[in-house]
Amino acid sequence: MASTLPPLPHVEGTDSSRCVLDAFRISAATRISKSLGISLADAFAGVDLGKKGNDFTVAIPRFRQKTKPAELVEKIVSEFTPDEYIDRVSSDGSFVHFGCKSLPLTRHVLDQIHAKTQAAGNKQSESYGSNVSGKGKKVIVEYSSPNIAKPFHAGHLRSTIIGAFLSNLYTANGWDVTRMNYFGDWGKQYGLLAVGFERYGSEEKLEANPIMHLFEVYVKINADMKKEKEDGVPEVTDEKAKEVFKAMEDGDEKILGLWKRFRDLSLKSYEKLYTRLNVGFDVYAGESLVEPAQIDNAFSILKEKNLLTTKTKDESRPDWDKKRAQMKGGAPVPAPVQESVDDDDNDQSGLALAVDLEKFKLGKPVIQKSDGTTTYIVRDIAGAIQRYEKYHFDKMIYVVGDQQDQHLKMFFKVLSMMGVPFADKLEHINFGKVAGMSTRKGEVKFLEDILDAAKEAMMAQMKSNDEKFKLIEDPEETSDQIGMTCVKIQDMQSTRRTAYEFNLTRMTSFEGDTGAYLQYAHVRLCSIVRKVAPVIVLRTDPSQINLELLTEPKAREIVYLLATYPDTVKTALRNQEPSTIVSYCFKLSHLISSAWEILIVMGQEQELAQARLYLYTCARDVLSSAMRLLTLTPLERM
């Protein structure tokens, strides 16, 4: 009963071997092209997914023809003849609607899903929904990027979730993706941490839980530093930290050895947590790994292009004008000190080097502190050059919260003024703030705490239904997986820029569009296959399944939604919004849940049961694929 579809002309950018709906769209476009006498490509661009039960809708005025739209609509409708793809046409004002012939659509959509799923396994680039539009292009996605010894805050969590999703999304769109974590592991704070470790550190605790221990040390030493300042006594701790950091930048082996252990141990702990979260990296970069030679290189370019100026904390110092005049050959009015992202980048006591971005309303970021040490921004500038030299990327994405909008704008601007060849290949993917990420124990500081809290909240939800809870095979693993799904879904269901409140109770509920609901929808699709197994086992050769039996409009609706999944993957890439995929998942889940009473499998005669089971199996495969794209682990039981 398998059929081949008649040949069609090719349209650039389509690939019916991955998105069979493309073939149906081309067929619709040929009608428009013929009746209006326009190119097939132009006609194709006007064929949109239909609304309210229509498969495709074309807005005729978009073609800007001399003839009135109403006349054109009439012409298209009257010249229409059905074929194996499109069997009906209708109109509504200046819109023309086309309907796909149901049997071929059902056959080819389901067979494509089935074949792709069998062949792809878990490979994102091959699974149904993927395309090859990014073939030959390389993207670096930088995300997560926590700071050693500092809290893993909500911004890091969002960056991790969104960045991992974007990496999957680019892979699914055929790009060659390098997943990069850029640790915050350099700067005066790490000089301070070394001082702190000498005072408060414990080897044992460091081995046992490096993330927590380094944080404790950091908190204590910061308190010491603050106290000295408040008490008005000599700020020895701060001075020492600066000295140690300077020694680190100068390559002092002893301190670097200690610092490397901090980094390695933290990295190992993080890796475990990332694995738990189903997130991975190809490269663990870090501020510390920006090569000194690259920093020098950046400086030479800045100097050569005459982009460096001086900046002082005390702008009225007598030698200010003189120094500035020496640098620039002139003495414009000095600018006020600009807030920087890195807390210690502005504490220069003497004369620092900066780039003047005042005319772009971006202030005057410090590139080198008065003691000659580097800053957050110069490490980003040099780091970008270093990455370009190594990877020759076509695009590099920084997934960082909107609180650093200014920082990203500044360093992108500096790179563009430097004339680097990749300035237009950089992109900042930002997101809004999360409020109230706290548990009973207070504000969350570590990634592990967030994951544990989600697990705990999920476990409580599950236990609230005693009967069901008893049936759960592995409550520990299940609550962990669903808990993480809930955190991720809550994070990705609104557009990125939307700020939201972290609410564990709400997000772990089974009511409403939550991660728990989504996992449940997938589990239910899996369980139908198990339940009917004693009587009905899906035939391995789908051509032996009679799809003419899928006559209900509900079945047709499901097929159509499944057919549009490849489009959804493309749309998500265009707007780089995880919510596009999340919405699709919920739409599919709701549709399936409304089908259970209509498309019953259990107790039906074999042929009908086979056809329906095939439909559910394909729906499960698409939902699973979409969930994996979102970095979730779809559960089979719960």
Ligand code: ARG
């Ligand atoms: N480690 C930084 C922070 O926690 C985020 C790094 C963002 N990426 C970058 N290339 N600056 O604030």
